[in-house]
Amino acid sequence: MVNIQEQIELFIKKCRVKNLNVTPQRLTIYRALLSDGSHPNPDAIHKKIIQEHPTISFSTVYKTLEAFERTGIISLVNNLHDTMRYDPITKQHHHIICVKCKKIIDVFDEELDFIKIPQSVTDGNRLLGFKVHFNVICSNCRE
Amino acid sequence: MVNIQEQIELFIKKCRVKNLNVTPQRLTIYRALLSDGSHPNPDAIHKKIIQEHPTISFSTVYKTLEAFERTGIISLVNNLHDTMRYDPITKQHHHIICVKCKKIIDVFDEELDFIKIPQSVTDGNRLLGFKVHFNVICSNCRE
DNA sequence: TATTAGTTAATAATAATTATTAATTAAAAA
DNA sequence: TTTTTAATTAATAATTATTATTAACTAATA
Incomplete structure (x- = not known):
């Protein structure tokens, strides 16, 4: 690739x-x-x-x-690595994540639930689910 | 909600x-x-x-x-919290994540890059980007 | 070459998480 | 109800990942 x-x-x-x-x-x-x-x-x-x-x-x-x-040469995959974060809602939904304060907000959107799954995802793997992560700077964090 | x-x-x-x-x-x-x-x-x-x-x-x-x-009553948002993971590829792409061994595999797929962004995402926030996470159990991990 | 700043390696300190244990509480059996 | 047993909790210790500190080293510059 x-x-x-x-x-x-x-x-x-x-x-x-x-x-x-x-x-x-x-x-x-x-x-x-x-x-x-x-x-x-x-x-x-x-x-x-x-x-x-x-x-x-x-x-x-x-x-x-x-x-x-x-310096932006590489990127950190899991910017939420620093501490555990739990979600009480188990039905399909997605997340807005503020890269500064790390707050996570739920997004419920039917359309996102039906994206086309690429071949490579199911190839050999058992797919459990997927989630879209929207990385943002939230209103509180842009001074 | x-x-x-x-x-x-x-x-x-x-x-x-x-x-x-x-x-x-x-x-x-x-x-x-x-x-x-x-x-x-x-x-x-x-x-x-x-x-x-x-x-x-x-x-x-x-x-x-x-x-x-x-027991599945709640879910862990960041199952990659335990340690830092970096990505040398900075252009837009997505991730397959094995929930067992935590390996992360890149997915390049144009279609995924053009999903419709829900209103609530940009509402007040500055959107930096998004990524689709496919949670799987990989071939190695289903004994 | 001398000076300076940048980089590295070793080490110590911190913070989040996990493991252990004893005390407490709740459930089940008598 | 009392006794027994198992589950849960609180306190504490141990572990692990990460960050900070510092001194030695290396590379760039004057």
Whole structure:
């Protein structure tokens, strides 16, 4: 789906623009992330990297990913990772999420419930359900 | 959107079915969750409850929410909360998420990029983007 | 080369969650 | 009703992921 070499070159360009030196560690971390389509967590990335780069530390992985994210080079998939959030309503609905204050608001909309499911989703997987996440900055959060 | 009284009665029924005693603590926790449309985290729920129920402990809140979730009475919004997950691809795409092993697979599908945005989403909020999450059990995880 | 800023690695600190245990309460049996 | 048993709760300890701090190191610049 994506050309690795192309992505790496793009990555290097982005770093230049954002004034991030392209260090061996950073390249390694980016490559590890790119090569693993499952979106590994910092721990998994570190484990993967440690072989070709035995002295790299955990905090480097964290700080690096954070720097990439902050500058828009990569994105954090689960911006609600920091704490558990529960939903008392179990019937199909969707969510508006404020990326600043992390509040989650329900969206009930019949139309969204009937989107066309891509082939790849059901291919080998048992589909349990889906949800649309709308990332917003809410009225309270834009000062 | 949802009738509170109705939901509470439904909750009580569900507890019976799942062999969970309907204790004051559980009712209080469920009500706190239901009454706050923002999907509060355990800490916020605890803070809210402590007034009318000053002896309730943190671990009770955690265990109770966990029990509700386990039995399907409520659902965990962010099943990827446990650890950070990054995405090197920044162009619009969507995600298949295995609820067991938590792996995240990209879905590129033009059609999904053009869903109709409900009124309530843009109402007061600045929309940054959206993503469809397909929750599945992947081939590896159904033993 | 000297200076400076940026980066890394090691370590300590924090915060959220989970596990453990004892006390309490509720349900079931006698 | 009393006794027994199981479920629930509260308090506490332990664990894990993440963040902050700091000193050593490296790269860029003057």
